[in-house]
Ligand SMILES: CC(C)(C)[C@H](NC(=O)Nc1cc(F)cc(F)c1)C(=O)N(CC(=O)NO)CC1CCCC1
């Protein structure tokens with residue numbers, strides 16, 4: 001997974017293709033490797049050894065695979081997986097009017113620079129996705145987990161987090177946006 005493409009690579013600005021089922025073994029293998037990358041990046045020893053930033057999400061376009069799949073691995077305070085899923089053809093069925101933004105802004109595994117500013121996102125979303133076997137799942141997500149998933153789905157649509165930062169005033173978010181510290 002050291003072949004994470006960086007900002008400037010055209011694949012990061014393309015719309016990824018939907019999967020049809022059954023998925024090829026190759027695509028399933030790629031999905032599992034994406035999750036393995038996140039697990040390794042969150043292992044302090046391995047992260048140190050391979051100089052990895054602890055990743056919580058990775059979208060296939062970031063490894064130059066323009067297909068609609070993303071791995072999400074969000075740990076809880078004890079480091080146990082709060083949400084660990086490979087999302088195939090994820091779609092947001094509904095989203096709250098309430099907006100949220102991380103107080104410290106966002107970064108990206110494909111963006112090697114710090115871009116300050118609030119990234120306004122929906123605080124609650126109803127997510128639908130398929131797993132590697134083609135089973136359908138639906139789940140309501142809130143706060144940080146909702147932020148991660150929206151960040152990853154943006155990658156499937158060629159959107160990067162800084163596209164959503166207010167250009168005139170980076171730390172101005174839409175009125176009522178909940179700032180998550
Ligand atoms: C860009 C990077 C800083 C590596 C970010 N990591 C991250 O948020 N790590 C983290 C946070 C925790 F709360 C607990 C923990 F264990 C690790 C990340 O993976 N991403 C994913 C990405 O770039 N996907 O394409 C960026 C995040 C910004 C907001 C949502 C995802």
Ligand SMILES: [Zn+2]
Pocket residue numbers: 107108109110151155
């Ligand atoms: Zn990213």
